[in-house]
Amino acid sequence: MNSPQAIIHLSSSSLISFLFYGLAITCLTSATVSASYGGNETDYHALLSFKSMITQDPYQVLTSWNHSFHFCDWSGISCGKRHKRVTVLRLVSKGLEGSFSPHVGNLSFLRELHLWNNSFQGTIPHELGRLSRLRALSLSINKLSGVIPTNLSGCSNLEVLRLAKNKLVGSIPKELSLLSKLASLVISYNKLTGGIPPFLGNITSMEEFDVHENPLGGSIPDTLGLWKNLTGFYSSGCNLYGHIPPSIFNLSLLVNFSLPGNHLTGSLPSEIGNQLPNLEYLQLRNNELNGVLPPSISNCSKLGILEMSYNNFSGRLTIDFSNLIDINEIWLGNNNFHGPGEADDTRFVDYLKNCTKLVVLSLFSCNLTGVLPISIGNLSDQLTFLDLGDNQLFGSLPSSVGSLVGLTTLYLGDNRFKGKIPSTIGKLKKLQYLSLDSNQFSGPIPDAIGNLSLLTELYLYFNKLEGHIPSSLGNCKELNLLNLKNNRLGGKIPKQLLQLPSLTVGLDLSYNNLSGSIPSEIKDLKMLSYLSLAHNNLSGNITSNLGECISLTMLNLSGNIFEGIIPSSFSSLGALGVLDISENNLSGRIPKFLGKWKSLEYLNLSFNDFEGEVPVEGVFANASLFSVLGNDKLCGGLVTLELPKCKETGNKKKRFPFFIFVIVIAPTLLIVLCCVYLLCKKKRNSQPSQSSGNERFLKVSYNQLLKATDGFSTANLIGEGGHSSVYKGILDSNDDKSVAVKVLHLQSRGAHKSFIAECEAWRNIRHRNLLKIITSCSSTDFQGNDFKALVYEFMANGSVHDWLHSSAYTSKMNHLQRINILRDVANALDYLHNRCQTTIVHGDLKPSNILLDDDMVAHVGDFGLARLLGTGLNQNSSTGVKGTIGYAPPEYGIGSEMTSCGDVYSFGILLLEVMTGKKPTDDMFNDGLSLHKFAYMALPDQVIDVIDNDAIVLQSTEANAKKVEECLAATIKIGVSCSVDSPPQRMKIEIVVNELQHILDVLQNI
Incomplete structure (x- = not known):
């Protein structure tokens, strides 16, 4: 028997041995990790933390981020050769979704961080301020919110900071002025305010400054004249006002100078062309600038794009364009370039012959007076767009215009041209748009106009043309x-x-x-x-x-x-x-x-x-x-x-003799009815309980639907409303494809009527953009209670409401997808209103009733409130509920009957919700503000401010961005036109279809 001392000694020895063994294992494990990662566990764990916060990785780019590979071999990672520390993290356009891990701040050797064009959410981690070696930080085109972190100033070596196309708010932090090496600051397409701060002038290393499309406000500080290395200045749509400081025009390295869409005033310095000799892009359109357009611009020999339209420039246009051999686009419309007296304002055309790269020449509404010179035919054969409309040009149209064989668009309307339309116009084989209207052209329309096989629009109205309409137009x-x-x-x-x-x-x-x-x-x-x-x-x-x-x-x-x-x-x-x-x-x-x-x-x-x-x-x-x-x-x-009142003619009409009906027609009719009754009875008695395969709809029983939905289990519940619940299921008789089973709550008031209305509607309609019904079931359950259900094709992508408002849908629809869906819905309504044998009013159009299939094609469903006009069926009571609050038109609230105009109103609200991401019942809509008014007030120039940020895709060029903005504005205008209070003033649905299709055509060509 061991003594207590022996036991204590034994226990102590065992404990010491155990601790020693554990320490050995720990050291071995640590040694193994150190061997695997070169002692750089900090980087390893930081990257794993980054991965752990990614919720969506559609391209599986992070699958290599595991223990099987050294982290330096992981996708998107680059390491230094000497220390094997992470120096570059680049995961661009990978569809990643999730939050931005603050542990990235532990990658202390990181020099470049590129995560642009993904869907990162939340704020920018302030821990990034620890990355003192960081040179480039690119987080553009994400969904980042909050403010720009002040402690980014800790990234003392930062040269490139790109945060464009996010949801950032607040002002530009003063601490950024401490980034003495910063060369590129791109923070466009956010919601930043507080103006362009003067302290930014302290960053004398600045080469690119891009803040366009932010509601900054304020004026341009003259301290920016300290940016002697600046090559790009972009501040379009920033609500800037006041003069452009003279110091800006001393930035002799400036290549791109873009300030359109502001409220800038004053004139341009006469020596601008000598001060900014490296300019390639000068864009000052849509401001309030005045004075003469300086002739010295002709010294900007590298100039490619000149945009000065929509200002108040005056005086004759005296720029010597012959020096601008690289000029590509000239936009000078909506100014006043009329010289004094009867001078010829078109002399500048003679100087354009050396501009062999010219693609666009636009001088509409410039009050130009004079004859269009023959030299117009010497313009570049690359010229595709020529607009001299709405001026005071007179005389004949030179036949040399036929030499402009590259033209696709020619605007010469609203002038004072006279004489014949030259037949040489038929040489413009690429022409798609021709406007010669509102002139004094006479003589015949030339037959050669039929050679313009690509022509889409032709305007010749308000002239003095005579003769026949040429049959060649048929070409x-x-x-x-x-x-x-x-x-x-x-x-x-x-x-x-x-x-x-x-x-x-x-x-x-x-x-x-x-x-x-x-x-x-x-x-x-x-x-x-x-x-x-x-x-x-x-x-x-x-x-x-x-x-x-x-x-x-x-x-x-x-x-x-x-x-x-x-x-x-x-x-x-x-x-x-x-x-x-x-x-x-x-x-x-x-x-x-x-x-x-x-x-x-x-x-x-x-x-x-x-x-x-x-x-x-x-x-x-x-x-x-x-x-x-x-x-x-x-x-x-x-x-x-x-x-006058109409005369009574009823008693004078010849009536069909009643005795003929009694003697001849009545017995015959009785015999026919008896035969029909006997035939129907025989057919009914011999008909099996299950339908044959030849019937239009297969028949299903309560038991089949119970089995298909696993006993109507809550796990299969995919939707619920006032009158029904919808379950996902699989019918044996439907090739094992998923279906949606809509079970009516018959105890709910109006449910039975809803079922009848929906059945009656589906009996009459079939369309690609309507939800496909498979069958219906009217039976009893196992307790003998009435049971009614409708079975539809299952829509894998849920409803539009889900995509707009459900947190379960982390990815969002872009503007092209949204407008495609709206076009689909409009097509469905056009079919219901105008293409059916009986006009059908849907009555409850809203995002939750628009379902999306695998290809994101929209299908309108839920016809529980539908009304078939002119049939006497489904005549909803004037006191009953019609539609859903926020989507139902105002006239329904005062007892008016359901009409197709009501559907158009609901569509308008639906469109505005889809494009803005805001429900019509949003808390912000009070005190007289509605979704309709919210959108209306943004037209035409502030539409980008009301569009859902998730919908906008950043464009590669300013021109494309402008086209997208115009398309978005046109879409919002449709929604506003459809949702006006007065039914007769609402846009017709067939016009809506055409307008949306046109918008889609433009967007798909960008």
Whole structure:
């Protein structure tokens, strides 16, 4: 038996041995780690911490970040050869999402950190201030918020700081002035305020300064004149005011000088061209600058882009462009370059012949007076855009203009040109846009114009052109708009012109001397939106083929000699907003279908020979929306028309003899009904409980749906509303594809009615942008309770609401995806309103009812509040709930019936929410401010401030950024136009479709 002392001694020995063993293991492990990472565990753990905060890695770029490789071999990592410490961390455009780990501040040997074009969120870690060796920090195009950390001043060797296209706020911190080696500061596209601080002038190493598109305010400090090495100065759209300090013009190394879209005043120094000889990009458009445009600019021999449009410059344009052999774009429009007296203001054209790289020449609205010289034909064959419109140019248009074979756009409208249009215009084979309108051109339209096979828009209105419309226009297969209004053209309308399917936007031949009838080929213009043949000498009956132009929104046939009745085929023109057939010899009764058109905003039937009763429905219910003056045989209608009452004719009508019905028709009808009843009964008795494969919809039972959704488990619940719950499931009979099962809460008031409405709607519709219904189920559950459900195709990408507002969707949609989705929704509405046999009003359009498939194609769903107009079905009570608060139009709140105009309002709100990221019920919308007003106040120049930051993708060039901004503004304008309070003033959905498609076409070409 051991003594206590022995036990104590044994225990102590064991403990010592155990501790020694543990220490050995620890040392061995430490030695192993040290061997693996060269003693640089700090960098290793910092990188692992960085990785741990990444929530999305779609390209799997961080898969190499594991124990199998030394961290110097990890993707995106570079190390120094001597110390094996991390010197470069570069993960650019990798789709990474997550927060920015503060442990990056432990990479003490780091020289370059490049994480631009990802989706990092949260603030910039102040721990980055510890990186004293850091030379380049590039975090642009992320979702970083908060302020610029003041202790970045600790990065004493920093040369490049790029934080553009984030969500940074606050002012530029004073501590940045301590970065004595900083050469490039790029902080554009944020929300920074507080002006450009004067202390930045202390950073004398500055070479590139970019703060454009920040609401900075204030003036340009003259201390920036200390930046003697500056080559790039970009401050567009910063709300800057005051003069440009003279010290700026002493920065002789300046290459790019861009200050457009501010409120700068004063004049430019006369010696600017001598002071800034290295300028390649001079952009001062959209300011309030005045005085003479200095001739010394001709000494900027490297100048490539000159943008001075939309200012108050005056005096004759005396720049000697012959010295600017590298000039690429000249934008000088909207100034006043008219010299004193009767001087010729176009002499500058002679100096442009040496500018062989010139692509753009724009001097619209400059009050230029004089004759366009023949030397215009000597301009560069690279010239694609020439705009001299809205000036005082006179004389003939030189035939030498035909030498500008590179032109795609030619604006010469709103001048005083006279004489013939030169046939040499037909040599401009690349021309897509031609504007010669509002001049005094005479003679015929040259046949050679038919050589312009790429032409999309042609404007020749308000001239003195005569002769026939050339049939050669039929060769312009891309033409979508032709305006020949207010000329002296005669003869018949050439059928070749009407056989252009590309003609979709507009055809205006009004106020000419055209004769004959409308050619039957008019039927080929099925997508034409605007047609005006008014005030010609057209005669005969109005061709019924016009009824095939189903996309027309405006039709004007007034002031001709048409006779006969309004064709019944016009009933197909349900998209019309304006119909004017006044001042003709039309007769007969006013068709009732005119009163049923929901889109009609104005109807003019005056000064014809119509007879009979004036309807009181639709447009005829409002006397300000129609005119029937000068039709002496009309009666009835609104009291305000003061027409005579219609005579009672009911008793004088010959009635069908009742005894013939009793003796002949009634027995026959009874026999037929009996046969139908017996056949139906026999079919019903012999029909199996499950449907055959030939039926339109497969039949499913409660048990099948129970099994498909795993007993309607909460794990499969993907949505819930007032009347229903939606579950994800898999039907055996659906090829094991996922479905969405919408189960009605029948105990909820209105649920049964919602089910009937939705079934009735789905019975009538099929469209690519509508949610596809698979089947429905009307049965009982295992307790004998009524059970009703609808089964839809499952949409893998959820709803638009999820993408906009759910934290589960960390990636966000860009502007192109959003506008594509809006186009899809508009297409669906256009189908429901205008392309269905029965007009269908959705009644509850909102982001949660717009579902997205695998390809992000939008599908409109949930027709629980739908109404089929003109059927008597689903006539919602005027006191019932119509739509959702925030999306329902204001007229529904005062008891008005549901209409397609109401859907357009909901679409407008939906559009604004998609583009701004703000719900119409957001807390910010109070005290008279609404989502509609919020967007309206941003038009046209502040739209970028209301667009959801997640939607905007930074563009590679200023020109592309401008195009994107214009497209975003056009999109917001559509939403505002759709969501006005007055239903008749809302944009038509078919126009919305065209406008959104046009915007998408522009964006996809950027």
